[in-house]
Every structure is written in structure tokens, then in C-alpha cells.
Amino acid sequence: MxxxxxxxxLAEIRRAAEAGLIDGITTNPSLLAKVTGDRExxxxxxxxxxxxxxxxxxxxxxTDTEGMVREGRSLSELHDNIVVKLPxxxxxxxxxxxxxxEGVATNVTLCFSTAQALLAAKAGATFISxxxxxxxxxxxxxxxxxxxxxxxxxxYGYDTEILAASLRHPRHVLEAMLMGADAATxxxxxxxxxxxxxxxxxxxxxxxxxxxxxxxxx
Ligand code: E4P
Numbered sequence: 001m002x003x004x005x006x007x008x009x010l011a012e013i014r015r016a017a018e019a020g021l022i023d024g025i026t027t028n029p030s031l032l033a034k035v036t037g038d039r040e041x042x043x044x045x046x047x048x049x050x051x052x053x054x055x056x057x058x059x060x061x062x063t064d065t066e067g068m069v070r071e072g073r074s075l076s077e078l079h080d081n082i083v084v085k086l087p088x089x090x091x092x093x094x095x096x097x098x099x100x101x102e103g104v105a106t107n108v109t110l111c112f113s114t115a116q117a118l119l120a121a122k123a124g125a126t127f128i129s130x131x132x133x134x135x136x137x138x139x140x141x142x143x144x145x146x147x148x149x150x151x152x153x154x155x156y157g158y159d160t161e162i163l164a165a166s167l168r169h170p171r172h173v174l175e176a177m178l179m180g181a182d183a184a185t186x187x188x189x190x191x192x193x194x195x196x197x198x199x200x201x202x203x204x205x206x207x208x209x210x211x212x213x214x215x216x217x218x
Pocket of ligand 1: 185
């Protein structure tokens with residue numbers, strides 16, 4: 001399963017990429033707004049593409065098909081690894097069909113149901129992003145739709161990749177793996193929680209203390 005980092009923060013991206021922990025990046029307008037300041041958003045996307053050699057999702061902000069297609073074409077020209085992120089609206093699916101037909105990689109986002117995911121696959125989406133945590137927030141079991149989408153895509157032979165999104169803790173990531181998601185996007189806090197385990201820390205501390213007792217070096 002591919003792991004993407006859900007951020008536009010270059011320091012976070014560099015750290016995870018240099019450690020070899022991530023396969024790509026997802027961003028959204030809220031994440032981009034946090035880091036933009038007086039920089040040009042396109043400059044930020046270009047820089048991310050230089051740091052990470054994998055799919056980099058850049059989201060449109062137009063709400064009409066024509067505007068989404070225009071923004072999507074222009075974003076995709078920034079780098080071969082750019083994936084144009086489009087909202088799961090009628091206009092977004094129309095734009096997805098057009099851009100996918102032109103060979104542009106797409107990520108249909110803000111997916112909250114299996115039926116929506118089917119429509120995105122039919123529109124040719126490269127990735128579908130079901131938002132697990134936000135479904136949990138309103139009292140649903142967000143992970144259920146990952147399992148359902150997996151079943152539907154396999155049953156009908158769609159090759160759209162399931163990108164589990166809005167993951168809030170390591171258990172979400174584990175469950176996404178078990179459900180057969182193709183990729184998961186997570187914030188840095190969740191990525192490092194996955195990496196660390198208290199028994200690893202305790203075990204290492206014990207090994208080093210025992211070795212120190214010998215007074216020798218390697
Ligand atoms: C995914 O593409 C989104 O950027 C992200 O996972 C949303 O997560 P949130 O619900 O924690 O904001």
C-alpha cells in the first residue's frame with residue numbers, strides 16, 4: 001500500500017521523503033492556504049515535485065467544469081507527477097472525464113459514499129479519495145466505505161486506485177491496509193505514530209544499557 005503525506009509543508013515533506021517513508025503527497029486548498037504566505041502556489045507545487053518522486057495531488061479551486069479543466073490543465077503542466085484533484089460534484093466529474101481523456105492523472109476528492117466512488121471510476125478517475133475520519137465525525141463507520149468500494153471496483157474491474165483519506169490515527173491506517181486500499185494519505189503526526197512503538201523504545205534502551213556495562217565499543 002502506498003503512503004502519501006497529506007500536507008503542503010515543505011519541511012515536513014523533506015523530512016519524510018529523505019527518510020524514505022512516503023510515496024507521494026496530497027494537498028488541498030486548506031493545507032495550501034496554511035503555507036502559502038506571499039509565495040505563489042505553483043512555486044510550492046514545483047518545489048514539492050522536486051523533493052518527492054511520486055504522485056503529487058494539487059486541487060483546483062474553480063467550481064465550474066470549464067474553470068476546473070483550465071486550472072487542471074495548467075497545474076498538470078507544472079510537472080509529470082502532478083495529479084489534478086477535483087471535488088466530487090457534477091462539474092468535478094465532467095472535468096474528470098475531460099482531463100482523464102487527455103491523459104491527465106486525476107484524484108476525485110470529498111468522496112463520502114460508495115455510489116459516489118462508482119461514478120468517479122466511471123468518469124475515469126486515477127484515484128478516489130474517500131474521507132474516513134470526516135464520516136466517523138458524523139457518526140458513520142468511515143472505514144466501511146473503503147471495504148465497499150474495494151468490493152465494487154474489483155467486482156466490475158475498475159482500476160481507479162482507492163486512496164484512503166482523512167485518516168486520524170494509526171488504527172485507521174491499519175484498517176485501510178486490511179480493507180485493501182491502494183494508498184493512504186496521512187498527516188505527519190499519524191505517520192510518526194505509525195513509526196514509533198513504546199516497546200521499540202524500551203527494547204533499545206535496555207540493549208544500550210546492557211551493552212554500556214561491557215565498557216567496550218564496536
Ligand atoms: C485528502 O485528500 C484530504 O486532504 C485530507 O485527507 C482531509 O483530511 P481531514 O479530514 O483530516 O481534513
